[in-house]
Amino acid sequence: SRGMTQAQLAEAVGLTEGAVRHYESGIRAVKPELLESISAALGVSVNALKDYGVETAGDLMSLLVRLEDSFGIVPAADGSGLSLNPKAPHAPKAAMA
Structure with missing residues (x-):
């Protein structure tokens, strides 16, 4: 890229x-x-x-849960994409990105 x-x-x-x-x-x-x-x-x-080792659907789900826990990345309420939970520890970093 x-x-x-x-x-x-x-x-x-x-x-x-x-x-x-x-x-x-x-x-x-x-x-x-x-x-x-x-x-x-x-x-x-x-x-x-980095390679995060996502090879199966289970690996993907595990990574998504970690992203939610750390960065507050969750599906948007209307299903149109992703949103941030501002209370997550690293949400400000995710918001800046």
Whole structure:
């Protein structure tokens, strides 16, 4: 979404293009310290690049419950989308996003 090629990202963080391709496809896992460099080069939060392990409907439901508990993200009353519960611990961060 940043318009960078794998080669450009590789150059920005000192990797080979093949390494970036393997990280992107999931063949290799990215070490935490490298994830910080990649996120900085892309101008995104490290959390935007993390794999949250959502592979099943149960995994998704678990993640949605955690988002509700921490950020107050809940379905809108009219079913049209999402809304925020302002009483949730991290609701202000979600509202700013």
